Amino acid sequence: MTTYEMTTYELLVERREWAADGVVALTLRHQRGGPLPVWTPGAHVDVLLGPGLERQYSLCGDPADRSVWRIAVLREADGRGGSAYVHTEVRPGTRLRLRGPRNHFALEPAARYRFVAGGIGITPILPMLAAADRAGADWTLLYGGRTRASMAFTGELRRYGDRVTLRPRDEAGPLDLAPVVDDLPEGTLVYCCGTGPLLDAMEERCPAGALRVERFRPTAPRDGYDGEFEVVLARTGRTVGVPAGVSVLEAVRAAGVEVLYSCTEGTCGTCETDVVEGVPDHRDTVLTGAERAAGDTMMICVSRCRGRRLVLDL
Structure with a gap:
């Protein structure tokens, strides 16, 4: 589904607490109470902090509640302002706009x-552990970080005993x-999030088809055709030219088409758009190999x- 139809919610920060050195956890709820949208382990939300300041954070609470x-935010010294804003401006009682999940x-x-998990990469993994445990699966977690004090949610992980290695x-x-990764039993799935x-x-060492990853940063640019091409907007039949050096997003927005976007780096999935005809040259870090092949x-x-x-569903 084209993502510009996704609903935005205004939520209240109910609780703010330290999950580790440099990591703040925020618990949010509806201002008037009531249930929040359903989500599943691995999901993230867009947090709209202000004009031009939109960030994605993994949900790391209990999907059943x-x-x-709940989200957790690492303050990044070399970040682009989002984490600094959360750490310095967001307090209990703050209203935040979120989109997703x-x-x-x-x-x-x-x-x-x-x-x-590496560092703040524990956040999408945390609800996965609970789900795997409830399902009775055979699972283990290897969790690394700079220091023990910098590793978030280690207290919550204690209940899993020796399944967790810090x-x-x-x-x-x-x-x-x-x-x-060595001698991985057949049928095992490996989930990794981190630097x-x-x-x-992990991608170099894991057997083909076993690994699932989520990246916070884009990978190196892929080789491919960087020249001009046309995009047909299926909902109106309009054709928009995409010049060399200009993204599809930039071209369609310049043509007055309203679309959601956030990271502009191919890591968050906000601008995902259905392809009606043609073969995309995928340069994101979101889609799996099978999803890229499907096109x-x-x-x-x-x-x-x-x-x-x-031809795109726009």
Whole structure:
């Protein structure tokens, strides 16, 4: 579904607490009470902090509790302002606008899981652990961070006992991925979220088809056709030219088409748009290999066309 139809909610910050050094957790609810939209482990929401300040954060609470949502925000020294705003301006009683949820990192059914989290990458993994545990699956978590104090939600993880392995880098050095990926039993799914180098290492070592990842940062640009092409807007029949060096998103917005977008880096999924005809040149870090091969949808902020013409559901 084209995402500009997604609903926006105004929620109240009910609670603000430290989940770790530099990580603040926010619990949000409807101002007038009532249930929040259903979500599943791996989902994230867009938080609209102000004009030009829109960020995505994973839901890390209990999907069964529809009275509240919880997100956790790491303050990034070299960030673009979103995390600093949350840490300095958002308090209990603050009203925040949120959009979503959406899920491109869904937990698929399996008998065995291996979870790997790096730093704030624990946030989408946390509700997955609870779901896997309730399902009676065989699972383990390898969780690394800079220091023990910087690793969020370690108190909540204690209830899982020795299924969880904590590896602070200042105590244990770099994460040893061998126990996770070597001799992986057939049918095991591996879920990983964290830094780019961690995800790159997992992609290099994991068996084909076993790994599911979520990235916070874009990967290196992919080779492909960067010249001009046409986009036909299926809802009106209008044709919009996309010049070289201009994204589909920029071109359609310049033509007056209202579409949702956020990161403009191909990592959040906000601008996902259905493809009616044509072959997209995928350059995002959201879609799986199978979804790219199907070509049914694309992230118009970064992806282009393998050819001269696309027809999009706009």
